């Protein structure tokens with residue numbers, strides 16, 4: 001089994017957490033899923049899991065051709081759901097709402113500079129159709145791959161929906177990734193078209209997206225036939241004749257209607273690259289039907305919402321304003337910006353900028369201005385906003401809020417309590433949602449009207465999900481005993497395979513010793529009440545500001561520098577970012593000291609940012625003459641983790657090949 005030593009200090013405090021916050025009587029009185037309904041849903045799922053999901057797939061999704069079968073396990077672990085049904089995701093997110101709520105606001109899009117645009121479902125539909133027709137005119141067909149590299153503006157969602165509409169498989173690349181990362185993803189997916197923007201803006205700074213795409217395309221041969229460029233403003237960019245085309249020119253003469261491509265429920269909707277324990281990111285492949293079901297169902301459950309039937313507000317929930325702050329470059333932005341809320345017919349806020357610009361009250365200002373009722377963000381954002389202005393929320397009217405959410409990493413109880421008291425006014429449940437790029441949609445969370453929240457716990461699995469914690473003997477771990485988090489049964493929104501790498505899919509998620517169970521890569525424990533507490537990753541994956549980074553990926557980036565002989569990367573706990581990247585580097589030349597070392601640190605940090613993207617930039621780099629290795633040559637990562645944290649080395653290092661190295665590595 002994998003080692004189990006990534007636990008950071010914040011987790012230790014979680015293990016002593018005993019506070020519990022039940023929902024108010026008023027919340028329970030108005031909730032869609034109270035404790036009884038939750039128990040009933042669990043009974044229904046336990047009785048017949050397949051029937052449970054089939055019923056929801058019929059209720060929540062509009063099918064072109066209804067499916068006749070739910071789960072197909074015949075080719076495990078390549079599970080299929082609703083495979084003989086046909087549908088279109090864009091139709092489900094747009095067309096089906098038009099008869100009853102065409103004028104309802106779908107997106108409230110706020111730009112970095114504060115400009116706001118309200119886009120109705122009808123307008124969004126027309127934009128998507130025009131782009132979809134434009135893509136078809138460029139020869140994009142169902143099954144073709146399209147890379148999307150966009151700022152967090154409304155047209156990022158339009159681009160994703162347009163691909164879905166014609167059955168093209170999108171691969172969204174986060175706008176902070178480097179040209180090299182863009183190129184790798186284009187090559188791996190063999191993409192044909194890139195959709196980008198001349199520029200984007202974050203915190204007043206220009207992000208030169210098109211320029212980065214141009215650099216990437218110098219490395220991708222002749223794969224990319226066209227680049228569609230959204231003019232975010234009138235900034236100039238080099239347009240290569242025959243290849244590059246402005247979005248507005250491509251769509252100007254297109255019809256505002258577009259026949260959706262009806263595809264099988266198992267047709268891939270998108271691939272999204274994520275870090276694993278090797279140097280190469282994994283192309284997580286998601287389906288159409290099962291994924292959409294997971295996105296819309298979890299949206300409704302977790303955020304205590306109803307499908308907006310369009311009839312004159314029978315319920316105040318039709319007027320909810322949802323805001324998920326995640327970028328569409330991450331899975332959270334796929335499921336809870338681009339798809340889930342739209343499939344439910346909700347109104348949502350989209351924001352191009354950053355929480356600290358023009359100052360650390362931006363989120364609170366926007367919640368007040370747009371009367372946000374459900375706010376979903378990441379612990380790292382909460383921690384940085386506490387640091388930069390813990391009193392700022394009090395200056396704004398945040399009384400519209402009814403639910404707060406957290407995602408991406410464990411939330412430390414201190415941040416939880418502040419979020420609850422200061423942002424939520426003590427009245428809003430916090431849904432701490434545990435899930436992964438691979439699960440596609442939320443797996444565990446307190447259901448806000450059905451159970452109490454405990455700070456730092458993701459509570460319980462959503463109905464229909466069988467999640468367990470097992471010990472080394474593969475038995476269910478006892479209460480408070482930590483073990484490996486597994487998902488026992490297939491579920492609709494799960495990853496289908498890794499793009500063109502089914503072998504890695506099997507070994508990464510279904511290792512033999514786990515007997516067909518999905519292994520999430522996290523360790524966890526359950527308390528006496530059956531609440532789950534995530535303890536951290538058990539593989540060589542770091543979680544920095546809620547973003548997943550493979551240590552091997554950063555190591556490969558470092559050794560790509562001609563001055564570097566060897567590198568080892570580990571994480572250490574960080575009060576702001578959760579974990580921080582620490583790199584131990586052996587140069588080809590002499591070990592640098594003093595100013596030379598400081599200069600080298602700068603060079604290598606910039607190099608990693610250029611190779612992968614700024615998010616992977618190490619917080620700290622230390623130089624030595626060698627790495628601590630066992631006699632068989634294995635790098636002792638556990639030791640490096642202790643050194644990175646500044647812990648005293650108490651373990652026996654006499655078996656080390658080169659014990660003297662330890663002291664060097666400990667010097668800062």
Ligand code: WT7
Pocket residue numbers: 274330331332406407408409410411432433434435436437438458520521522534536537543546547548
């Ligand atoms: C890993 C998945 C979930 C979408 C964004 C990140 C960690 C995620 C929580 C949470 C504790 C969490 C896990 C997981 N994680 N949410 N609520 N509590 N840990 O997706 O990049 O695929 O990362 O993030 O370690 O395995 P991702």
